[in-house]
Amino acid sequence: MGQCSSATKMRRKRKREEECCRESMERRNKGCLAMVKERRSRFYIARRCILMLLCWHKYANS
Structure with missing residues (x-):
């Protein structure tokens, strides 16, 4: 009887x-996903800013 109860306790402990x-x-x-999302959004903003600066000469003379 004692062996069964100790085996059950071990299973419960392992499960916990x-x-x-x-x-x-x-x-x-979740922490990694949050970091990836933040980096992706920062990269998106930087990419948009760089694109705007590179293409600004098209609209500067208008």
Whole structure:
């Protein structure tokens, strides 16, 4: 009887550890996604500004 209860406890402990690892991975992924989105938006803004500066001569004489 004692062996069954200790095996059950070990399974529960392992399951909790797996859930903890999964949660930390999800948090890390959310942080990475936020960073990627921010960099993508910054790159978009920089690209638009550079394009505007390069093409400004077309509209400067108008």
